[in-house]
Amino acid sequence: MSDFNQSSATNVTICPEVDSSADLFFMVVQGLVFLVGLPLNGFIVSFYFCRAQERTSSSIKVYLRNLVAADFLCCLCLPIRMAKYASSTLHSLHCNAGRFLLFLNIYASILFMGYIAANRYLKVVQPLGTHILQTVRAAHIISTATWVFLLAVVGISTILSFHTQKPSTSVLERCDESHNGQFSLPFRIIKICATAMFLSVLVSLVFFYYSISRRVSLVQQRQPASSSCTKLAKTRRNMLALVSVFCFCFVPYHLFCLPKVFLWCSSGHFLDNVMEVTIIMSILNVCLDPLIYFLLCKKFRAQFRLFGK
DSSP: OOSTTSOOOSSOOOOOOOOOTTHHHHHHHHHHHHHHHHHHHHHHHHHHHSOTTSOOOSHHHHHHHHHHHHHHHHHHHHHHHHHTTTOHHHHHHIIIIIHHHHHHHHHHHHHHHHHHHHHHHHHHHSTTSOOGGGSHHHHHHHHHHHHHHHHHHHHHHHHHHHHTBOOOOSSOOOGGGGBOGGGHHHHHHHHHHHHHHHHHHHHHHHHHHHHHHHHHHHHHHHOTTSHHHHHHHHHHHHHHHHHHHHHHHHHHHHHHHHHHHHTTTTSHHHHHHHHHHHHHHHHTHHHHHHHHHHHHOHHHHHHHHHHHO
16 A cells, blocks of 8 residues: 555666655554554454344345455455565565555455445435435345456456566565566556556545535424434434544545655655555555444444443
8 A cells, every 4th residue: 555656667777765864653553553443443343244134134234244344354464564664575575565455455445435425415404305326136246246356456456567677676666667668658547547446436426415504404494303413413423523533534545645656756756655645545544434334333332232241
């Protein structure tokens, strides 16, 4: 994840060495995220996947389960990312496989958060009916297609990465410096598609929140004490939490993607470290997403309170 938005240029002269002065700090922070995120998401996985006696009754639960799976797998990828600082061999493993696995799970989280927001929006605009996209069957199809698409992209990226890798050296390099120019074009195309996908979800989330907020304002003017107004206000609160987590985790990273692409070799150590910080913010979604589960699932809230006693 740290390097899948770094440009690979063939006509570049000598680039600055990778700054390792902040490596210990990044390792410690990611280690803390791992220690908090793994048991937290393990508990959530046991709630969503180990209660086999209960069938999935709504599309929102399907998307929540898949978001949980993405977060849990992201936690499992963190040791590979932390190990990249230790040696050239582990760094190579991260460059050729680990970063793409992290890419898979982070973009899966982005997409499933978008699906959850769309589901809540349809619930508001069609409170008495069920849109075809709100059915459990449609949710399973969309979720499966999402995973197949992302796995295909990651599989192709991993194969290309191993195929275009230069002979290993004892010096730690940026991941894209360790590949020849054949990796540049397909990787750039993948980065453009990933950025477009993120922007589409971001615009959708803003639109959904704005539309729900507007509807709440209209209902409050007409029927301020009605039960429908209370439900809409709750939906707006949940949507605000979702949008806030999404923006905090994923917007900073993507804001730095474009300058990082164009200033790849002239960016300097400072921007390299800033980019690393934004990546850690993206990884933090594994610790913040449980807030979404808590707000959107009554049974999870009840189970969480029981667990806390």
